[in-house]
Amino acid sequence: MSNSIYNKLEACLKSVREKTDFVPEIALVLGSGLGAFADEKVNVEVSVNYDEIEGFPVSTVPGHKGRFVFGTVGGVNVAVMQGRVHYYEGYPISDVVLPARLLRMMGAKVLFLTNAAGGINPDFSAGDFMLIRDHVALFAPNPLVGTNVEELGTRFPDMSNVYDNKLCEIILDTAKELNISIKQGVYAQLTGPSYETPAEIRMLGKMGVDAVGMSTAVEAIAARHAGMKVCGISCIPNQASGIRKDPLTHEEVQQIASAAAPRFKALIAEAIENISDYISTEGIS
Ligand code: HPA
Secondary structure (H helix, E strand, C coil), rough: CHHHHHHHHHEEEEEECCCCCCCCCEEEEEEECCHHHHHCCEEEEEEEEECCCCCCCCCCCCCCCCCCEEECCCCEEEEEEEECCCCCHCHHHEEEEEEEHHHHHHHHEEEEEEEEEEEEECCCCCCCCEEEEEEECCCCCCCCCCCCCCCCCCCCCCCCCCCCCHHHHHHHHHHCCCCCEEEEEEEEECCCCCCHHHHHHHHHCCCCCCCCEECCCCHHHHHHCCCEEEEEEEEEEEECCCCCCCCHHHHHHHHHHHHHHHHHHHHHHHHHHHHHHHHHHHHHC
């Protein structure tokens, strides 16, 4: 049976392949405030705007540029997503995870996710980083609902080690080397676009959630389904609703995320090199 999701992916891949034959080893998704990573840390070979790719979802959020940057970081082939689409923009969930799947089809072995997230854990302060150790995705639609895309993965994929332990260790070691402090915790994806109420945050805290945002977990699910190794870091620009006492604005989130960006970018660039060494040593495909 022909699968419309896979057909769309193939059309996107064809469209990208008409522009470049670049094969990424690591795919990196840049969250709020981090877009400059692509301009500062990547030796760019070619960039492709999302709107040049047939059928590709294009972000409407201020501060989210929409393009792939293909190039190298410390000699490692990376595909960087400068901007991602969110479910709250109105796209079907299959479109939200289309880029992750497309990057897999281009050859990426690792998906490195970043985002901005509200801190729920009382030990977290604005400007902290959190290594994502696990997620709660139950409040967002599961991106694998519908006919399974057999070409990518199995119907009932295991999710017991979504954020790869070894990649997590590498990121922790890298942060230590660079003297960058990093917390660890569980990330929950909600749909947004409204921020949470204090009652919702209390509930999430009781469920064991450390940080909350509007992206990432669904992309991680799709990437694991397609056989990629996944890791992720949240920048915590704010304490979540109710923990902080004053109202939250998108501008503030962007501003604090941008202020933390230099440390974030240094950590990611170095971690990419260390992850690549691990991939080649282990012969990961
Ligand atoms: N909630 C949800 N998403 C977010 C937040 C938040 O407090 N901060 C940054 N992204």
